Amino acid sequence: xxxxxxxxxxxxxxxxxxxxxxxxxxxxxxxxxxxxxxxxxxxxxxxxxxxxxxxxxxxxxxxxxxxxxxxxxxxxxxxxxxxxxxxxxxxxxxxxxxxxxxxxxxxxxxxxxxxxxxxxxxxxxxxxxxxxxxxxxxxxxxxxxxxxxxxxxxxxxxxxxxxxxxxxxxxxxxxxxxxxxxxxxxxxxxxxxxxxxxxxxxxxxxxxxxxxxxxxxxxxxxx
Numbered sequence: 001x002x003x004x005x006x007x008x009x010x011x012x013x014x015x016x017x018x019x020x021x022x023x024x025x026x027x028x029x030x031x032x033x034x035x036x037x038x039x040x041x042x043x044x045x046x047x048x049x050x051x052x053x054x055x056x057x058x059x060x061x062x063x064x065x066x067x068x069x070x071x072x073x074x075x076x077x078x079x080x081x082x083x084x085x086x087x088x089x090x091x092x093x094x095x096x097x098x099x100x101x102x103x104x105x106x107x108x109x110x111x112x113x114x115x116x117x118x119x120x121x122x123x124x125x126x127x128x129x130x131x132x133x134x135x136x137x138x139x140x141x142x143x144x145x146x147x148x149x150x151x152x153x154x155x156x157x158x159x160x161x162x163x164x165x166x167x168x169x170x171x172x173x174x175x176x177x178x179x180x181x182x183x184x185x186x187x188x189x190x191x192x193x194x195x196x197x198x199x200x201x202x203x204x205x206x207x208x209x210x211x212x213x214x215x216x217x218x219x220x221x222x223x
């Protein structure tokens with residue numbers, strides 16, 4: 001679980017996103033950071049049992065820095081107003097599909113995973129895998145636990161091509177998934193859920209539900 005003070009810190013940071021304020025509240029940040037690390041360590045202890053490749057990870061391999069890279073952004077706020085962790089083979093800089101937890105008060109927290117922002121060659125391999133193994137991919141998406149938890153892969157604006165990619169027919173039974181540019185799932189987490197003792201268990205349970213999808217995606221890219 002997360003301490004309510006961790007959420008309070010993020011709320012205050014959103015209202016006071018400056019280095020001056022951050023430095024004057026550094027102790028609050030360190031406490032919030034330690035609290036998030038504690039949660040991530042609990043997740044790692046369990047997710048390592050699901051996936052041997054993740055058993056060697058430490059929290060440093062998973063947690064993102066709170067500092068923002070503002071060099072190429074119009075938004076010059078120096079800090080992120082969330083805490084997040086990515087659990088993936090090779091650590092958070094890996095190009096593979098992985099499991100993600102995002103903590104951001106105000107109803108913006110979520111548990112997710114998959115492949116986001118992949119390189120063209122990666123996307124090409126995933127599309128080919130879906131095409132060649134449509135029956136297997138379809139069975140993953142139609143699994144009862146998967147459908148109950150995630151519904152389907154994300155189809156938010158910008159997630160899919162307008163037309164089918166070159167080499168694929170519009171009548172292909174898998175075309176709605178072949179057209180995707182990102183292959184991700186997510187489920188929201190309320191602010192109230194963030195502070196319950198069951199948080200880590202819920203996150204790992206949802207990770208386990210999406211595991212077949214991630215294995216399918218990574219098999220396509222690693223082969």
